[in-house]
Amino acid sequence: MLIPRALQLFKSNKSYYFIGSIMQYHDIIYEKKGPNSNIALITLNRPKALNSLCDSLIVELMDACKSIDKDPNIGAIVLTGSTKAFAAGADIKEMNQKSFTDCTKERFIERWDIITDIRKPIIAAVNGFALGGGCELAMMCDIIYAGENAKFGQPEIKLGTTPGAGGSQRLVRSVGKSVAMEMVLSGEPINAQQAKEIGLVSKIFPVDKLVEETLKLAQKIAGFSPLIVAMAKEAVNAAYELSLKEGMRFERKGFYATFATSDRKEGMQAFLDKREPRFTNS
Template structure:
């Protein structure tokens, strides 16, 4: 049985929904394999402009499936090659929006942090509780969280294992915006449609430069930005966008 649902919402938007409610969407090996396959395929799909990732209306993802890890050895964990799963998400060129309701814990929080935008319902909770079971985050939790919220907020979450509310997550910079409970997916999908209506090549370049430049010295990152900016002047969408602005009409972006 599939543990991930894919829906094409039209207008270049695809919604991926984690569908393992009986386990609070714990990231089982099967779910990871499905997500890897989906993200790998979507990256190559020219018709896809924005991807939305949801866990449904009750919970985003309550972390890894500990039943598959409790007796594992270091070599067992190494052979699983989980970096392949996370790499498929990290390498998605299209913008990715996470719609978070309920718990986003451990691997679930790390999954949400792979998104470019996080829309959270008011009842959402974010946390890295790995320390409570004798381990630590192993899929970017110590690195992405620090980059998102700074050392001191991140260390409190990591060393106590205690979750934070959606309001606290927004205040520290972990969440893009908060919506009424139960409305995260609808709002994220609406946001995805608005982004999908804009030039997709420009959107991809913005994502690429923001992510690649984050850990570069400022001068190197500015050079990267400048080159990407100049390259977009070779696209049909740039010509269409500026012509439409000057002619006071709605642009028709083709992704070329």
């Protein structure tokens, strides 16, 4: 459970409500990294349960991400787990007693999608198991880097259920129908190399170097204009929802909009002056 710092956490009808926003976390670890403390590193912290995604962990993760999104000093987020498991799935013990009515009334899993509403880029650093909800959580992130021991899968079929947090939707958009259908209907996982070959992950690193390399990418992204980074992220995500013609129109409008920013002027002038730009997020 969450431990409040001079605040209170209430639970009503199995939903969590906060008074205030400053929380101490139990199921995640939140650290600031980088020379300017401008990278948020969130580590899932249920090692005995292979970081299975219980309700309290998701509440903590949502709270941390919303807080980070409001922090002007943070330029990017890295989300990781342990070397053994990013997240082995949703917490089966929590789910086992739920009924159709419970899931419907609680809008179970629906709130996980808040991760996709975060404007700052989120990079998943996946070591070990990323199964079921763990694979879905990784796919909610903007970029996935994998350790050599990573395994991705949607094994819900083996439990007599189906994916519920995007496994049948985001997976198709990432890897295509045939591979997604095979993974969902067989329940069998794929390894890091297979995940890279089908485009689910961008790069693979040794297990002990994964977080370090992911932080390097986060630091590079955080060095650009946060305003322009958010606009670029929005444009790429729009490609999932729009036709090509509509997407191109959306992209052009965003491109034109950058010409109203100080950072576009600074970036181009710095290029012409052969110097590093000094972005001001404006």
